[in-house]
Amino acid sequence: MSHTKASRALLSGNEAIARGAWEAGVTVATGYPGTPSTEILESARAYADDIYCEWSPNEKVALEVAAGACLAGARTIVTMKHVGLNVAADPLMTLAYIGTVGGLVVCVADDPGMHSSQNEQDTRHYARFGKVPILEPSDSQEAKDFLKLALEISETYTTPVLLRSTTRVSHSSGAVTLGERRPAVPLPGFQKNPQKFVPVPLHARPMRDRLEERLAALAAAANTSPANRIEWGDRSLGIIAEGIAYQYVRELAPEASVLKIGWVWPFPDELIREFAAGVRRLLIVEELDPILEEHVRSLGIACEGRNLVPGIGELSSDRLAAALGKSAPTASFKIDEDLPARPPVLCPACPHRGIFSALGKFDVVVTGDIGCYSLGVFPPLKRIDTILCMGGGISMAHGMQKADEKRADKSRTLPRVVGIVGDSTFFHSGITGLLDIAYNKGAATIIVVDNRITAMTGHQEHPGTGRTLLGEDTITATVEDFGRACGIKNIATVDPYDLKEATETIRKALESDEPWLIVARSPCPLYTKKSVGPARRVDQELCKKCKACLRLGCPAIEWANDEIRVNELLCGGCTLCEQVCKEGAIAIAAAGACHE
Amino acid sequence: MSKTTSIVMVGVGGQGILLATQIAARAALIMGFDVKTNEVHGMAQRGGSVMAQIRFGEKVYSPLVPEGTANVLASLERIEALRFASFLAPDGVAVVSRQAIIPVTVSSGQAKYPTDAEDRLRKTFRRLAYIDAVGVAERLCDTRVANVIILGAMSAALDLPVECWKEAIAQCVKPRFKDVNVSAFEEGKRLAVSV
Numbered sequence: 152m153s154h155t156k157a158s159r160a161l162l163s164g165n166e167a168i169a170r171g172a173w174e175a176g177v178t179v180a181t182g183y184p185g186t187p188s189t190e191i192l193e194s195a196r197a198y199a200d201d202i203y204c205e206w207s208p209n210e211k212v213a214l215e216v217a218a219g220a221c222l223a224g225a226r227t228i229v230t231m232k233h234v235g236l237n238v239a240a241d242p243l244m245t246l247a248y249i250g251t252v253g254g255l256v257v258c259v260a261d262d263p264g265m266h267s268s269q270n271e272q273d274t275r276h277y278a279r280f281g282k283v284p285i286l287e288p289s290d291s292q293e294a295k296d297f298l299k300l301a302l303e304i305s306e307t308y309t310t311p312v313l314l315r316s317t318t319r320v321s322h323s324s325g326a327v328t329l330g331e332r333r334p335a336v337p338l339p340g341f342q343k344n345p346q347k348f349v350p351v352p353l354h355a356r357p358m359r360d361r362l363e364e365r366l367a368a369l370a371a372a373a374n375t376s377p378a379n380r381i382e383w384g385d386r387s388l389g390i391i392a393e394g395i396a397y398q399y400v401r402e403l404a405p406e407a408s409v410l411k412i413g414w415v416w417p418f419p420d421e422l423i424r425e426f427a428a429g430v431r432r433l434l435i436v437e438e439l440d441p442i443l444e445e446h447v448r449s450l451g452i453a454c455e456g457r458n459l460v461p462g463i464g465e466l467s468s469d470r471l472a473a474a475l476g477k478s479a480p481t482a483s484f485k486i487d488e489d490l491p492a493r494p495p496v497l498c499p500a501c502p503h504r505g506i507f508s509a510l511g512k513f514d515v516v517v518t519g520d521i522g523c524y525s526l527g528v529f530p531p532l533k534r535i536d537t538i539l540c541m542g543g544g545i546s547m548a549h550g551m552q553k554a555d556e557k558r559a560d561k562s563r564t565l566p567r568v569v570g571i572v573g574d575s576t577f578f579h580s581g582i583t584g585l586l587d588i589a590y591n592k593g594a595a596t597i598i599v600v601d602n603r604i605t606a607m608t609g610h611q612e613h614p615g616t617g618r619t620l621l622g623e624d625t626i627t628a629t630v631e632d633f634g635r636a637c638g639i640k641n642i643a644t645v646d647p648y649d650l651k652e653a654t655e656t657i658r659k660a661l662e663s664d665e666p667w668l669i670v671a672r673s674p675c676p677l678y679t680k681k682s683v684g685p686a687r688r689v690d691q692e693l694c695k696k697c698k699a700c701l702r703l704g705c706p707a708i709e710w711a712n713d714e715i716r717v718n719e720l721l722c723g724g725c726t727l728c729e730q731v732c733k734e735g736a737i738a739i740a741a742a743g744a745c746h747e
Numbered sequence: 748m749s750k751t752t753s754i755v756m757v758g759v760g761g762q763g764i765l766l767a768t769q770i771a772a773r774a775a776l777i778m779g780f781d782v783k784t785n786e787v788h789g790m791a792q793r794g795g796s797v798m799a800q801i802r803f804g805e806k807v808y809s810p811l812v813p814e815g816t817a818n819v820l821a822s823l824e825r826i827e828a829l830r831f832a833s834f835l836a837p838d839g840v841a842v843v844s845r846q847a848i849i850p851v852t853v854s855s856g857q858a859k860y861p862t863d864a865e866d867r868l869r870k871t872f873r874r875l876a877y878i879d880a881v882g883v884a885e886r887l888c889d890t891r892v893a894n895v896i897i898l899g900a901m902s903a904a905l906d907l908p909v910e911c912w913k914e915a916i917a918q919c920v921k922p923r924f925k926d927v928n929v930s931a932f933e934e935g936k937r938l939a940v941s942v
Contacts, residue, residue, distance in 0.1 A: 161769075161776045163786070186788055267788070290783070290810075323810035324772055324784040402808040467811045480815040482833030484871055490830050491858035493850040495760060495795035531855040609788065701854050706794045709849035711860060718848075720881075720890055 162327045164320040167291040168258055169194035171298030172228045173201060175254075176333035179220035180204045181213040183579065184608035185232030186267035187321040188260035192230050192620065193611070199621050201332065206611055206620045209541070209579040210235035214242045214257065221255040221311075222348060224339045226302055233261045233274050234540065238580070240277070243311065247283045248350050248358040250309035250365075252339075254302035260316045263438045263465035267318075269521065269538065271463070273439040274315045278416040282362055284369050285313040285416045286378055287394040291325035297413060300378060308365055308372075315415070317438065319395045319465065370417035378413030381426050389430025390475070391423065391454075393443060396436045399468045403475050418446050427452045434459065434474065438466050497526050499707035500683045500723025502673035503600050505647035506571070507534040508703055508727060509654040513661060514566045516551060520544030520581075522573035523607045523675075524600050531704045535571070542580030544570040548595035549588045567661045570597045574630065575605035575613040582633050588666045589638035596660040596667045599630045600647065602675040610678045634668040647671040648683060650730045676723050684724030687717045688740035700728040700737065751804035752905065753812040755834040758823030759848045760787075760797045763894035766919060767821075768799040770898055773915035774907050775803035783810040794851075798831060820872075821901045823880070823894055824848050825864045832871055840904040841872040842939065844880040844897055876900050876939045883934050892931035899935025909936070 162170060168191045172180060180202050182192045195204050207213035210231040217227040231239060236259050243257065259277075262268040278285035286301050288294040294316065301312040346354050373379060385406045392400040393412040400409060410426040412419065427433050427447070435444040435456035444456035459474035460466070472479035497504050507527045510517060511534060519525055519535035520543060528535040539547055548570030555565045572581045577599050588595055605611040612618045617627035634642045641663060643656045653671065660667035676683055689700075694715055700708050707721035708728055717728070719740050729737040754771060758764050765786055772784045780803040787797045800812045812834055820835040821842045822828030828843040835841060845865075852858045861867060868875055878900050880893040895916070902912055916928050 159776070161772055161782060189788075319785060319810060322786045322788055324769070324782070324786070325807075325810070326776060326782055398808040398810070467813070468809050469811075469813050480813045482815045483837040484832035484835050486831075486833050487829045487861070487867060487871075489859075489861070490826055491850050491853045491860055493759065493794075493796040493827075493830075493852065496851045498761070498794060529851075530857060531851070698856075701856075704851050704855060706848075706851055708854060710854040710856070711847075711849050712862075721848075 158329045160327055160329055161324050162291045162295070163190060163322060163324045164288065164291050164294040164316055165190035165322070166194045167294040167327050168298050168314070168316070169198070170327070170329065171295035173198040174295070174330045174332055175226060175299040175302045176336060177202055177226045177228055177302070179217060179225045179227040180230070181207050181216045181227070182230030183207055183210045183213055183235055184605050184611040185235050185260070186608050187262060187318040188230050188232045188235070188258065188316070189608045189611065190321070191258055196620055204620050206613060208614055210239040211242060214239040214246070217255055218242060218246050221251045221253045223253070223341045225253040227253060227255045228258055228298070229255070230258045232268065233259055233272050234268065234270065235259070236274060236277055238541070240281070243277070243281050243283070245350055246311050247281050248355060248362055249348055251305050251311055252309070254305035255311045256298060256301040256305060256314050257311060258298070258314045258316065260318070260321045261439070262318050264318065269540070271439060273442065274313065275415055275442050276440070278313055282366055283311050283313055284414065285315055286413055287315045287415050288320055288413065289395050289397045290320065291323065291327045293413065294320060295327055297378060300376070304369070304372070308369055310365060310369070315394070317395055317465070366417055370420065373414045373417055373419040374421040376414045376419070379419045379422055380411050381422065382409045382411065383429070384408045386430045388432050388434065389426055390434045390436055391426065391443060391447070392436040394438060396438055396466050399466055399471050400436055400475070402468050403471055403477050407475070412443070415443070418443070420450060423447060423450065423452070427454070436460055436466070436471065436474070494529055495526060496529065496704060496706050497523065498677055499705055499721045500676045500725035502602055502647040502671065502675070503527060504532070504703055504705065504725070505650060505653055505727055506598060506600055506671045507532045508731070509650055509657055510534045510569065511702075512654055513657060515569045515661065516566050518544045518547040518551065518568060518570045520572040520576050522576050524571055524573055529704070531702045541576050542572065542584055544572045544576075545581045545584030545597050546587060548597060549584065549591070549593040552593055552595045568595050570595055572597070572599055573606070574599060574601040574603065574615050575611070577630055578614045578628060582637070585634060585639065585668065586637040593666050594664055596657070596669065598669045598671060601630055601670050601672040603672070604675050604678045606675045606678065610675070630668070630670045639666055639668045641665055641667040642670070643667070644670045644672055647673050648725050648727065650727065682724045684726060686719040686722035686724055686740045687726070687729060687737050688719065689715050689717055690736045690738065693734050693736035695734050695736070697733070699731045699733065703727055703731065751802050751807055753817045754801040754819045754821065754901070754905070755798060755812055755817040755831060756800070756821045757796070757798045757827045757831045759827065760794050762823040763891060764797050764799050764823065767894040767898050768801055770895070770912070770915045770919045771801045772803070773918055774911040775801070777911040777914050778907055780804060781807045783807045785810040796827060796830060819901050819904050821897050823897055825868065826861060829864070829867055829871060835872070838874070840874045840876065841868070842876045842878065842897055842901045842904070843868055844878055844893060846881045846893065878935070878938050880935070883938070884931065887927055887930055887934070889927050892928055895928045895931040896935035896938070899932035900939035902932070902936055903939040
């Protein structure tokens with residue numbers, strides 16, 4: 152055991168990717184926040200002297216900005232979560248035809264197990280779909296090394312490259328050996344070449360041919376890449392493992408022969424054949440879809456895989472033990488089955504709670520969106536009825552309202568539709584939906600819960616906050632201005648902590664035949680790190696235990712031992728409980744000993 | 748695999764599990780071990796049950812602690828230790844804060860919070876340090892350091908020198924919070940030894 156050297160650091164996979172970008176001489180980094188990818192760009196900000204970093208309004212813009220920088224010769228990275236790549240798919244598909252000048256790596260973080268996502272899509276499909284190579288690191292050290300390797304592949308073969316991480320790579324920390332930054336390379340600037348950069352059909356057809364030639368060259372290179380390697384061991388069982396699955400396999404079966412695949416597509420066919428020929432039984436271990444397994448079979452090689460390895464949710468050594476013929480360690484301590492569930496909830500003093508509480512007074516359908524406010528689906532609030540995708544809360548509200556207009560059975564009145572999106576989501580992809588409502592004469596009510604930050608992913612700036620990722624002051628885009636520009640005539644701004652104002656505004660909007668845009672604006676207290684007001688306390692003599700305050704679903708209000716109490720350690724003083732208490736039993740608490 | 752030390756830290760989102768995880772991982776790294784952690788970010792952070800894990804040893808492959816193998820289960824909330832009990836090895840140590848945080852599912856009448864948590868903990872865990880971390884933190888006039896008090900208590904069951912822990916704390920907290928966190932760590936360590 153020796154003490155750590157200065158060049159060794161504990162980095163998460165995301166921090167390691169950012170470090171790799173810096174070491175590799177990247178000068179432009181863009182992205183949109185999304186768990187589990189967010190910390191890549193946040194960490195890149197530490198290298199702001201060398202790297203221009205920006206939160207773009209959405210992933211499509213981020214990739215287009217990076218494409219421009221790359222065609223000007225810069226090494227660039229773009230970061231997003233898996234569903235963000237759907238948004239950025241359009242530029243990716245054609246950038247693959249055009250190719251790159253400076254290296255361009257799209258860092259995409261998948262979320263097997265859906266820890267913080269609405270679906271479990273497997274980004275590896277995009278590699279084949281878009282005809283671009285994809286690398287997949289299995290720990291922090293590889294995250295850094297593969298980012299650099301991906302940039303080299305991108306420049307050598309003039310192709311964008313995908314770097315697929317997963318939650319367990321992005322959010323695991325491990326020891327990483329640090330390197331220095333590559334010496335600066337003179338930037339050539341954009342060199343005009345319409346045959347290469349302008350894919351009008353006349354040019355796109357030869358590009359299409361060149362793309363296939365490039366893929367053949369990439370497939371050959373994958374066989375000799377340091378990202379793919381055979382580790383010979385006991386030949387009775389050979390395991391092909393990729394990404395984080397390699398670590399689980401190695402932990403469980405240190406004796407087995409393993410083909411570790413880090414360059415996932417185009418597949419390293421020669422290596423696969425060599426490995427398969429050298430083992431008696433072949434098992435494919437990959438997380439999510441059986442992409443590698445199906446390919447191995449297509450080579451005429453018999454193998455096992457999905458018949459033994461789960462394809463839903465994330466893998467672990469526990470879940471793989473049986474497939475590898477190992478006994479999983481068993482729990483010796485039993486879990487109590489009657490423990491109360493503790494799902495994630497809106498924080499104490501969250502401004503969204505005021506809007507959900509106000510909405511609780513109306514019989515409406517609420518189309519929700521992606522953000523903290525999606526937590527409004529859970530009891531006791533239960534004020535979200537659908538969620539689809541970023542921006543979908545606005546457009547779906549319009550669609551439901553139009554469907555209701557055209558229904559054959561007019562004998563009963565259907566509930567009105569309210570769409571809810573957050574501020575960052577509005578700027579990401581809500582504006583076009585709002586424009587659609589105004590343009591196509593919709594009548595939905597849209598509430599933008601504007602807490603002045605991208606909150607769910609851990610507080611990132613966006614065009615409405617007045618600051619850039621680099622912390623510089625900038626323009627402050629406002630939801631109301633966009634609403635007016637779209638042609639929405641009824642626009643109201645409310646304080647979400649003022650229940651009466653919020654309720655009356657929503658009532659007015661629902662009684663109208665026209666579209667309304669309500670902006671509920673108050674900053675996220677977790678971000679400002681300030682209480683909204685002093686902590687509250689329940690006067691037990693006045694409390695009639697009507698539980699109106701408990702219906703706010705505030706984690707600071709506790710029901711225990713037949714008593715309702717405010718946990719003053721948690722309370723943010725938002726006053727919503729005080730406003731809903733008809734007995735006047737809730738008021739400011741006295742300060743504790745450590746407070747001034 | 749048997750040489751890998753595994754720690755599971757659990758609690759409620761917002762209690763400072765991430766910081767505690769980083770400190771423990773750095774302490775192991777400073778000692779010269781290979782280290783891996785896994786952490787929880789994003790949606791799960793918001794007041795829900797959270798778990799983070801730290802593994803260290805000569806060579807660590809998986810960042811995930813298999814069930815039944817953790818050397819230490821540290822819980823910042825009393826019933827969360829029961830929820831994640833299955834991770835602890837038969838001879839493992841449970842370090843549990845007495846703090847009770849009532850879930851919204853209880854307050855909204857969907858479930859009940861156990862009134863006999865301490866009994867259950869004592870019945871469940873053979874080796875238990877049950878600690879009033881919030882009470883100690885209040886005496887230190889900073890309730891936020893309850894997580895580091897639990898770290899201190901947990902350190903008594905781990906083979907890492909106290910200097911590594913202190914250096915790790917210095918690396919992970921802002922300079923002006925270093926002293927209170929070091930005091931919190933020492934208080935926790937003292938409490939666990941006296942249990």
